[in-house]
Amino acid sequence: MFASVFIITQGTPGGATETISYFIYRIGFRTFNFGYASAASVAMLAITVLVAQLFVKRFFRSGRA
Amino acid sequence: MAQTRTRRRKGERLWLRYVVLAAWAAFCLAPILWFLSIGLRPRTEIIAPQPIYLPTFSLAAWEMIWRDWPMAHYLRNSLVAIAGSVLIDLALAIPAAYSLARYDYRGREDIGFYILSTRMMAPAIVAIPIFFLFRNLGLLDTVWALMLAYAAINLSLVTCGPGQDHDDAHDRRAGGADRRRDRHRRRGGQRR
Numbered sequence: 227m228f229a230s231v232f233i234i235t236q237g238t239p240g241g242a243t244e245t246i247s248y249f250i251y252r253i254g255f256r257t258f259n260f261g262y263a264s265a266a267s268v269a270m271l272a273i274t275v276l277v278a279q280l281f282v283k284r285f286f287r288s289g290r291a
Numbered sequence: 292m293a294q295t296r297t298r299r300r301k302g303e304r305l306w307l308r309y310v311v312l313a314a315w316a317a318f319c320l321a322p323i324l325w326f327l328s329i330g331l332r333p334r335t336e337i338i339a340p341q342p343i344y345l346p347t348f349s350l351a352a353w354e355m356i357w358r359d360w361p362m363a364h365y366l367r368n369s370l371v372a373i374a375g376s377v378l379i380d381l382a383l384a385i386p387a388a389y390s391l392a393r394y395d396y397r398g399r400e401d402i403g404f405y406i407l408s409t410r411m412m413a414p415a416i417v418a419i420p421i422f423f424l425f426r427n428l429g430l431l432d433t434v435w436a437l438m439l440a441y442a443a444i445n446l447s448l449v450t451c452g453p454g455q456d457h458d459d460a461h462d463r464r465a466g467g468a469d470r471r472r473d474r475h476r477r478r479g480g481q482r483r
Contacts, residue, residue: 255422274411
């Protein structure tokens with residue numbers, strides 16, 4: 227969820243259409259706060275791994291991962 | 292396939308499918324056609340407050356993108372980045388996919404799933420590390436950075452994409468002895 231947000235609204239108005247991906251881009255490459263953006267990236271990775279893990283456990287029962 | 296045939300034999304109306312698919316195709320094509328029509332009319336008719344149903348034909352916008360912007364250069368960048376990333380991906384993915392499909396070894400499924408799982412991650416997560424990596428390599432603002440980024444992101448699809456179960460694709464082509472051996476192999480792989 228980055229390209230559509232970037233092209234259409236850029237997160238406006240007031241962050242109403244902002245996604246985590248776009249947030250990371252804005253913090254990192256617009257305000258150059260790389261530490262904050264890195265922390266957000268790691269947090270998003272943790273969330274992704276958690277959700278993916280639940281999904282894989284639920285739908286791939288044949289011993290995969 | 293068999294399912295489709297039985298359904299069709301039961302007399303499901305084929306034309307209904309075509310109507311639904313045609314409607315969906317029109318829905319997907321509408322924005323593109325709309326943009327095309329905007330691109331082919333003069334500027335004053337684009338920003339007109341009332342809709343204009345019969346706009347005058349004008350190639351001014353098309354002239355402008357070629358005159359004022361280095362379009363040929365942009366297209367060349369895209370071609371170089373895509374062609375290079377495809378070559379990198381093929382060089383890496385062909386041996387990887389072959390070994391995943393044909394050989395059985397410890398952790399084969401896990402390695403394959405790991406390669407595929409890189410696709411599940413949002414690219415924005417690695418944007419900052421990639422930025423620093425390319426900066427340290429002096430690759431910022433070059434087409435090579437684009438090429439490497441495309442190659443890295445698409446590698447999972449090139450390796451695991453076509454045909455989810457390589458064993459089955461092989462089974463259909465291979466002879467009996469080969470098939471039996473492969474099935475045996477696959478069971479062994481799953482038991483572990």
